[in-house]
Each structure stands twice: as structure tokens, then as C-alpha cells.
Amino acid sequence: xxxxxxxxxxxxxxxxxxxxxxxxxxxxxxxxxxxxxxxxxxxxxxxxxxxxxxxxxxxxxxxxxxxxxxxxxxxxxxxxxxxxxxxxxxxxxxxxxxxxxxxxxxxxxxxxxxxxxxxxxxxxxxxxxxxxxxxxxxxxxxxxxxxxxxxxxxxxxxxxxxxxxxxxxxxxxxxxxxxxxxxxxxxxxxxxxxxxxxxxxxxxxxxxxxxxxxxxxxxxxxxxxxxxxxxxxxxxxxxxxxxxxxxxxxxxxxxxxxxxxxxxxxxxxxxxxxxxxxxxxxxxxxxxxxxxxxxxxxxxxxxxxxxxxxxxxxxxxxxxxxxxxxxxxxxxxxxxxxxxxxxxxxxxxxxxxxxxxxxxxxxxxxxxxxxxxxxxxxxxxxxxxxxxxxxxxxxxxxxxxxxxxxxxxxxxxxxxxxxxxxxxxxxxxxxxxxxxxxxxxxxxxxxxxxxxxxxxxxxxxx
Amino acid sequence: xxxxxxxxxxxxxxxxxxxxxxxxxxxxxxxxxxxxxxxxxxxxxxxxxxxxxxxxxxxxxxxxxxxxxxxxxxxxxxxxxxxxxxxxxxxxxxxxxxxxxxxxxxxxxxxxxxxxxxxxxxxxxxxxxxxxxxxxxxxxxxxxxxxxxxxxxxxxxxxxxxxxxxxxxxxxxxxxxxxxxxxxxxxxxxxxxxxxxxxxxxxxxxxxxxxxxxxxxxxxxxxxx
Ligand code: HEM
Ligand code: SF4
Ligand code: SF4
Numbered sequence: 001x002x003x004x005x006x007x008x009x010x011x012x013x014x015x016x017x018x019x020x021x022x023x024x025x026x027x028x029x030x031x032x033x034x035x036x037x038x039x040x041x042x043x044x045x046x047x048x049x050x051x052x053x054x055x056x057x058x059x060x061x062x063x064x065x066x067x068x069x070x071x072x073x074x075x076x077x078x079x080x081x082x083x084x085x086x087x088x089x090x091x092x093x094x095x096x097x098x099x100x101x102x103x104x105x106x107x108x109x110x111x112x113x114x115x116x117x118x119x120x121x122x123x124x125x126x127x128x129x130x131x132x133x134x135x136x137x138x139x140x141x142x143x144x145x146x147x148x149x150x151x152x153x154x155x156x157x158x159x160x161x162x163x164x165x166x167x168x169x170x171x172x173x174x175x176x177x178x179x180x181x182x183x184x185x186x187x188x189x190x191x192x193x194x195x196x197x198x199x200x201x202x203x204x205x206x207x208x209x210x211x212x213x214x215x216x217x218x219x220x221x222x223x224x225x226x227x228x229x230x231x232x233x234x235x236x237x238x239x240x241x242x243x244x245x246x247x248x249x250x251x252x253x254x255x256x257x258x259x260x261x262x263x264x265x266x267x268x269x270x271x272x273x274x275x276x277x278x279x280x281x282x283x284x285x286x287x288x289x290x291x292x293x294x295x296x297x298x299x300x301x302x303x304x305x306x307x308x309x310x311x312x313x314x315x316x317x318x319x320x321x322x323x324x325x326x327x328x329x330x331x332x333x334x335x336x337x338x339x340x341x342x343x344x345x346x347x348x349x350x351x352x353x354x355x356x357x358x359x360x361x362x363x364x365x366x367x368x369x370x371x372x373x374x375x376x377x378x379x380x381x382x383x384x385x386x387x388x389x390x391x392x393x394x395x396x397x398x399x400x401x402x403x404x405x406x407x408x409x410x411x412x413x414x415x416x417x418x419x420x421x422x423x424x425x426x427x428x429x430x431x432x433x434x435x436x437x438x439x440x441x442x443x444x445x446x447x448x449x450x451x452x453x454x455x456x457x458x459x460x461x462x
Numbered sequence: 463x464x465x466x467x468x469x470x471x472x473x474x475x476x477x478x479x480x481x482x483x484x485x486x487x488x489x490x491x492x493x494x495x496x497x498x499x500x501x502x503x504x505x506x507x508x509x510x511x512x513x514x515x516x517x518x519x520x521x522x523x524x525x526x527x528x529x530x531x532x533x534x535x536x537x538x539x540x541x542x543x544x545x546x547x548x549x550x551x552x553x554x555x556x557x558x559x560x561x562x563x564x565x566x567x568x569x570x571x572x573x574x575x576x577x578x579x580x581x582x583x584x585x586x587x588x589x590x591x592x593x594x595x596x597x598x599x600x601x602x603x604x605x606x607x608x609x610x611x612x613x614x615x616x617x618x619x620x621x622x623x624x625x626x627x628x629x630x631x632x633x634x635x636x637x638x639x640x641x642x643x644x645x646x647x648x649x650x651x652x653x654x655x656x657x658x659x660x661x662x663x664x665x666x667x668x669x670x671x672x673x674x675x676x677x678x679x680x681x682x683x684x685x686x687x
Contacts, residue, residue, distance in 0.1 A: 054493025055668055062658045062665065065595075065604035068529055068536065076600070083603035092604070129687065130529040132521055132540075133662055134669035293676060297500035304502030304676055351678020351685070377686050378528060 004033025009040070009152045011256060012163025021163070026392050027156025037152055039110055045103030047150060052099070056143065059135040060096050063088055069137065072130035074380045074404040075120055087127040087137040090116050095144045110153045117144045118155055119394040122385035122401070124344040129378065141386075145255030154254055155391040161250025165259045169266045170214040170246040180242050182217045186225040195460060197232050202274060203239035208316070209276035209308075210240050211247040211267060211291070213284045213422050226445040227282065230317075233452055234325040238280075244270025247281045248422075249290030253387030257298065264295035271307040279310040283443050285345030285421035286385075288312045293350050312346050314420050317444055318355045321362045327453040333365045334447070339372055339414035341405075341428060342379035343421035353377060356420065359444070363451060370412040380404045382419075384427035399434050406431045409439060417441045464634070467641045468560065475645035482652025483660045490664045501672045506680070513674015513684065514667035520687040521666060527687040536594070539587045546584035547616060550577060550623075551644070578627070581620050588617040608655065615650050618643035 003009060005020075007030045012018050024030050069087045070076050076085040083089060094113040098105055105113075121141040128136030148154055149162070164171050170179075180201060187199045200206065208231070216223040231238045244267045251259035271279060281288055292310040296303070311319075320326040340360060346352045353376040360369050372379065383401035388394060405427065409417060419425040419441055428441040496503050503510060520526040530537040551557060553572040562568045572580070592613060595605050622640035625631060650656055673685045 051498055053495055053498060054490045055499050055665075057493070058490060058661050058665055062655050062661050063604075064655065064658070065601065065606065065609050066536070067598060067601035067604055068533060070600040071532065072529070081600065083599040086600045086603060089600075089603050128669065129685070130532075132529065133658065134517060134521075134666040136669060136672075294500055297497055297502075300497060302496070302502060303505040304496075304500075348685075349677045351681035351683075354682055 001033070001036045002038045003152070004030070004037055006030040007033040007037055007152055009150065011166060011259065012159065013166060015167065018160070018163050018167060021156070021160055024156075030156045030159075031393065034111070034153065035107070037107065039105060039107060039151055041103040041105070044098070044105075044147060044151060047147060048099065048103060051146075052143075056140055059133070059140065060092070060099065062133055063092070063135055064133060066132070069127040069131045069135070072127045074124075074126075074383070075401065078400060078403045085120060087121075088131075088135070090120050091137045091140050091144075095140055095147075098144075098147070110148065110151060113144065114148055114153045114155070115394070117141050117148060118158075118386070118388060118391060119397040122344075122381045122383070122388050124381035124385050125348055126344070126378070126380065129348070142252075142255065145253075146257055147255070149255035155387070155393060157390045157392060158250060158254035158387055161387075161390075162254040162256035162259045165249065165251045165256075165263045168214075169244070169263060171248045171250045172214045172218050174214045174217045174246075176243045176245075179212075179214075179217050179245055180240075182221050183224050183228070183240060186221050187228055190225050190229060193460065194229055194232060194454075194458065196458060197228060199228055200239040202242050203237075204274050205276070206237050206239040206274065207277045208236055208238040209271065209274055209279045210238055210282075211245050211270075211279060211287075212282045213248045213287055214246050215422070216282065223282070223443065223445060226449050230320075230326065230445060230448060230452070233454060233458060234320045235455070236325070239274060239276065241270035241274055244268075244273075247287035247291045248284060249286065249295075250387065250390075252286065252290045252294065260290065260295075261298040264291055265299050267291055267295075268299055268307050276308055279306065279308055280316045281310065281312060283313045283420040283422065283425075283445065285343035285423055287422070289345040289349060293345075312350070312352055314346075314352060314356050314359060314444065317448065318358045321359060326448070328362050328451050329453045332451040334363055334416070334451075335365045335368055336416050337368055337370060337412070337414045338364055338416040338418060339370050339409060339412040340375075341372075341382060341417060341419040341421065341424045342375055343419075343424050344379070344381050344385055345421070345423075347379065348377050356418075360418075363447065370414055372408045372412055380408060382421075382424040382427035384430070385423055389423055389426050389430075399430070402427060402431045402434060406435050406437060410437055415439055418444065418447070420444045464638065464641075467638065467645065471645055472560075472641075475648040479648040479651045483657065486652055486657050487660050487664065490661065494668070499668075499672070501668075501676050503671060503675070506675045509674045509679050510671040511674075513672070513679045514670040516684060517666045517670025517673070517687065518663060529687075539590050539594070542583040543587040543591065546580040546587075546620070550580055550584070550620070553577075581624055581627075584620045585617060585624070588613060588620075612650075612655050615643075615647050615654075616656070619647055 006024055073087045079085045094116045123138040123142050125136055125138035161171055183199045187197050191197050249260055249263050251263055292306055296305055340356055383405050384398055388398045417428050417439055419428050432439055524541050525531050525537060553570055554577050555571050558568045558571055595601050622636055622643050625636045626640055673679050
């Protein structure tokens with residue numbers, strides 16, 4: 001069978017296609033079809049010739065086969081140093097082999113490549129720091145995902161996720177109306193406690209345009225309320241765009257580059273429309289990576305920057321604490337052993353390593369913070385990065401992948417884990433669910449809400 | 463034969479090596495693409511250069527990176543091997559005499575003792591690199607025939623060179639063998655993984671620019687290699 005009805009080379013472009021795929025519970029039929037779809041070797045080889053240039057070509061070619069990258073990969077370590085989990089082996093046996101065979105690979109090979117690209121690598125880019133030649137396997141796996149996506153070999157959830165971005169400009173079926181309504185509803189809910197709390201929508205020229213992760217709208221609306229409250233208390237001149245508010249990109253995890261471009265251009269259009277001084281995004285790592293770090297390139301922006309300066313939430317919090325816009329009530333500082341998860345996507349891949357520690361300095365009583373080892377640029381992936389958290393058929397691999405982080409946390413002796421990243425937050429929640437190590441986990445916002453002082457003029461008159 | 467090998471043969475192999483490397487370097491740079499690589503190479507020259515230089519310097523410094531420190535034995539092999547393979551061909555007295563004769567110039571010389579130590583260093587570390595390839599599963603699984611060939615090509619001039627140096631066996635035979643193996647190595651450089659002599663710097667600079675420009679180099683102190 002060249003193409004399946006559910007599993008095929010076409011991206012999801014219509015509501016019907018999306019509904020049909022969604023109704024195929026856990027992708028049962030989808031994966032059944034995937035077993036017999038054909039590989040279009042011509043297309044594969046053409047794409048490679050157009051997009052596979054000197055940087056990656058050289059990486060594959062000059063790899064010294066020295067194995068120095070082995071220990072850097074958490075998959076290798078938790079699989080009892082299985083040589084098949086060495087980053088260089090994983091990439092040479094998948095992408096490297098496709099190149100050597102000039103795209104002449106079969107269905108079985110593509111299955112293996114799919115498992116390698118999504119269940120044996122989370123694109124955490126840690127190995128790139130340990131290779132003497134500067135070979136970044138994470139970058140190559142991301143590229144491989146693009147090739148696989150194009151051929152229809154992509155996990156069911158990610159095909160859906162990329163389709164959602166194409167149809168809703170969001171990772172879930174959350175419309176612009178849903179977003180605005182939910183945000184307004186949340187403000188109403190909290191207006192009694194925070195008089196004057198409001199949601200400025202589409203204000204042109206605000207200091208801050210705030211963008212979120214669609215699942216906050218759908219599953220965690222309190223996160224929207226908390227963001228609004230903190231901006232309110234800090235006295236920020238902020239706004240949300242009624243369209244172009246979704247910062248995430250499951251399309252990036254799927255390797256659907258066209259959808260990545262569509263998604264990020266939609267956010268940039270909101271920036272152009274509202275001309276805020278800055279954009280601040282929610283506590284999400286991959287969203288930041290997609291919209292701020294990689295996005296400008298998908299959108300063809302030559303300076304590699306979004307249209308306006310864009311901050312991760314932790315950068316805004318650090319600044320607000322530093323400048324005194326937000327003040328912490330000293331008696332409410334955290335007095336519990338706490339550790340911090342460094343998200344690969346904005347720490348290793350965007351340098352925000354000291355800023356989170358600056359925040360810790362304000363909110364944690366001295367002596368209660370314990371860093372994981374290793375940390376900062378060298379921290380390990382939470383175990384669920386790169387989309388792995390959400391892929392049903394690779395659940396077992398994901399659960400095993402959590403072990404590194406579990407052990408890192410146990411070693412700190414912390415009972416509270418600060419995880420300012422949706423993906424890491426999920427993974428750490430699942431560590432507790434799977435392994436019961438007795439921890440709590442939290443975003444920054446919900447901790448701050450309980451700690452910030454309310455300025456006199458915003459206080460409730462009782 | 464000897465005259466050919468030390469005359470036109472030598473020029474030819476050095477020429478192939480240098481021109482070959484030059485071509486590879488030019489191709490490398492031409493093949494970079496800001497949008498596909500997702501690095502705005504030219505938009506932020508200062509951050510780019512800083513990132514590139516840091517990426518190269520830390521990796522050349524012995525134990526300059528976390529990776530080298532995590533694998534001290536491998537680091538020791540790497541540095542012993544590479545100091546020898548780089549210094550001996552350039553600075554050995556006998557090699558300098560040829561240069562003097564051909565070009566009328568010579569630079570720093572290695573004294574004989576040091577040269578002996580470095581050469582033995584190359585051979586001993588090569589033996590361990592070889593053993594490491596065979597013994598460690600994570601290296602064995604990556605190893606191809608090409609790796610053995612390249613390693614052999616790299617040490618052959620040192621083995622034959624030392625045989626000449628200690629005058630073991632037929633002098634003129636081993637001298638010829640030394641020259642031939644050296645020239646084979648030079649010719650192999652652009653066509654094999656040995657092209658890393660240049661491409662190491664390219665690749666490291668590229669990743670350094672990636673981190674320096676895009677992945678956080680402009681936010682704070684930059685990456686800790
Ligand atoms: C500036 C010059 C050079 C630099 C920066 C450099 C750098 C490197 C690096 C980073 C590696 C990978 C790590 C390792 O496997 O040890 C390597 C491996 C290697 N290099 Fe070089 N190299 C240089 C010159 C040379 C030369 C001149 C030769 C040979 C004549 C050579 C032969 C090798 C070999 C054989 C390996 C593989 C070792 C193994 O089997 O593990 N290199 N080099
Ligand atoms: S550390 Fe780099 S050169 Fe060595 S095997 Fe891994 S990818 Fe190849
Ligand atoms: S990017 Fe991360 S998960 Fe992927 S091979 Fe490298 S170290 Fe392993």
C-alpha cells in the first residue's frame with residue numbers, strides 16, 4: 001500500500017481529516033497502516049539534496065567514532081550503557097544510513113528510524129557539548145524527524161499536534177474565542193480577591209504582550225489567572241493578543257517545518273499588529289525555543305530575532321523582583337528543601353542559567369535550595385522532552401527515560417521541585433506517579449502568588 | 463626513486479594535501495546556510511566570533527572542557543597522540559633540513575630527545591587508541607574499517623621513522639618506506655576523515671557561532687564547554 005487513509009504523507013489540513021484521525025483511538029489503525037506504507041525514495045533523496053549541507057554532512061563524515069559522546073546521553077546511561085544508545089551510533093545507523101543508501105530505505109527501516117528519532121532522543125542537545133568535533137546529534141535528530149514526517153512516519157499524537165497548529169494556530173483545538181473568553185472568565189473569578197484585575201485585550205503599544213501554552217487555556221486556566229494577577233500586582237502595562245497568543249509548537253517536535261513557519265508567523269503578526277515593547281511567554285521551554293530561538297529562522301528573519309524583544313517568563317520574573325515591581329514577603333519565603341529543573345530548551349539552548357538562580361535568591365530562605373548535579377548547561381533532560389512525553393506507543397521508553405531525573409532529584413533530598421517548563425513539569429509529575437519518591441512540583445507562578453506582597457493601593461478594602 | 467620521492471613526489475603530495483584542504487574548507491563555508499542551519503552567521507559578527515573562538519580554544523586546551531575532564535585517560539591519549547603527529551612532521555631536524563634545502567627557510571627545531579619522546583608518544587598512544595576501539599563496547603560499535611585504515615596511515619610514518627632513527631635493518635629501504643608512508647598520509651588527508659585537520663576548526667567554529675549567536679551566547683556569559 002503506497003499510502004494509508006490515516007497514515008500518509010499528507011499533513012492534516014481539514015477538520016474532517018483531523019476528526020477522523022482523532023477518532024482512531026491511540027492511533028491503532030494509523031499504526032497498522034504505517035506497517036505497509038511505501039517510502040518515496042526519490043522524494044527523500046531530493047529533500048536531502050536540497051537541505052542537507054556542509055554542516056551536517058561534515059558532522060557525519062568527520063565523526064571520529066571515538067565514543068566520547070556516549071556518557072553524555074541519559075538514554076545510554078539508563079540502558080546499562082547499551083552501545084546501541086550511543087548518540088553517534090543512533091545517528092549513524094539512522095540518518096547516516098539513509099544518506100549512505102541515497103534514500104533507498106524500506107518501511108522497516110523507517111520504523112526503526114522513527115523509534116530512534118523519537119524514543120531514543122529527546123533533542124536535548126547535551127551530546128553536542130561533549131563531542132570534540134562539535135557534532136550536535138540533537139540537531140541532526142530534529143532534521144531526521146523532518147524527513148520522517150514528510151514520509152508519513154511520525155507518531156500519531158504528533159501528526160495530530162502538527163495538524164492542530166495548521167487548523168487552529170494552537171497545539172490543541174482551542175480557538176481565539178476560547179482563549180479570550182477563558183482569560184476573561186478567570187479575571188472575573190479573581191476580581192474579588194484582586195480589585196481592579198482586568199485582562200487588557202489587543203492594546204496597541206503596551207509594554208508587554210503575553211503569550212501562552214494552549215493547554216493552560218484548556219486544562220489549567222488558573223495559570224492564566226496567576227499570570228494576570230502577577231502583571232497586575234507588578235503594575236505592568238500589558239496586553240494579550242486576541243489572535244496569535246499560542247507560543248508552543250508541537251509541529252517542531254513532529255518535524256513539520258511548514259506548520260512551524262505558519263505557527264510562528266501567526267505570533268509575529270500579532271507582534272506587528274500590536275507593536276508591544278516586548279513579548280513575554282509563559283513558563284514553557286519548547287514554546288520559547290520555537291517562538292524566540294528557532295522561529296525567526298522559519299519565518300526567514302535574517303537577524304535571527306523575533307520582531308520585538310521576547311522574554312521567557314523567568315526573565316520577566318527576575319527583572320520584576322530585581323526592580324522591586326514584585327516584592328516577596330520575607331516571612332513567606334520557601335522553607336522547604338527545594339531544587340530546580342533546568343529546561344534544555346531555554347537553559348542549554350538559550351543561556352538562561354543564572355537568571356533562575358537569581359529568582360531562587362529572592363524566593364527561597366537561604367540554605368534550602370539544593371542544585372542538582374550536573375546542572376545549568378550540563379543538566380540532563382527531564383526525560384520527556386522533544387515530544388516524548390506525549391507519545392503513547394513510546395510510553396514505556398518514556399517512563400524509563402525518567403530515571404535519570406528521578407535519581408538526580410532524589411540525590412538533592414528536595415521535596416519540592418521548581419519546574420518553570422510545561423514539559424519538565426509533566427515529566428516530574430510523572431516521576432512521582434510512576435516511582436513515588438515523595439516530591440511536589442510547581443511552576444513559578446503558583447509559588448509567587450502565595451508570596452508576593454500586595455501594594456497598598458491594590459489591597460482589598462475590608 | 464629517492465630523488466623523485468623527495469623532489470616532485472614530495473611537492474605533489476604536499477600540494478594535494480594543501481589544495482585539497484583548501485577546497486574542502488571553501489566548500490564547507492559555501493555550504494553553510496543561515497536559514498537551513500538556523501544561525502544568523504553574519505548578522506551578529508561579534509557574538510559569532512566570540513562563540514567560535516571560545517568553542518575552539520576550550521577544546522584545544524588540555525582538560526579545558528567538561529568532556530575532556532570526564533575522560534582523563536582518553537584526553538591523555540588524544541593530547542599525546544596529537545602533539546606528536548602535529549609537531550614531528552613540522553619541527554623535526556631532519557624534516558627542517560629538507561625545508562631549508564627546498565625553500566631556504568627553517569623555523570623552530572625540536573631537539574633529538576624531545577623528538578624521540580614525542581614519536582614514542584604517538585606510537586604508544588596509537589596502540590592504546592587501537593585497544594580502546596577493540597575493548598570498549600561503546601567505541602567498538604562505532605568503529606569501521608576506515609577508522610583502522612586512518613589510524614594505520616597516521617602512525618606508519620612514525621613507525622618507519624623510528625626504525626630509521628635507530629638504524630634497525632636496511633637503511634635505504636626504511637627511509638623509502640618512511641617517505642612513501644608520509645606522502646601517502648599527506649595525500650589521504652583531504653579524502654578521508656583526516657580532513658578533520660581543517661574541518662575540526664570549521665565544525666567547532668560553526669557550533670560555537672550557533673551557541674554564541676542563537677543559543678544563548680548573547681544572554682549572559684555564554685556556554686560552559
Ligand atoms: C590541528 C590539527 C588537529 C586537530 C585539531 C585534531 C583534532 C582531532 C579530534 C578532536 C579528534 C577526535 C578525538 C579522538 O578521537 O581522539 C581527532 C582524532 C584523530 N586524529 Fe586528529 N587532529 C589534528 C591533526 C591530526 C593529524 C595531523 C593527524 C594524523 C596525522 C590526526 C589523526 C587523528 C586520528 C587517527 C584520529 C582518530 C583517533 C582514534 O582512532 O580514536 N589528527 N583529531
Ligand atoms: S564524540 Fe563526536 S566524534 Fe566522537 S563518536 Fe561521538 S559524535 Fe563522533
Ligand atoms: S540530543 Fe540528548 S537525547 Fe539525543 S542523543 Fe544527544 S544526548 Fe541523547
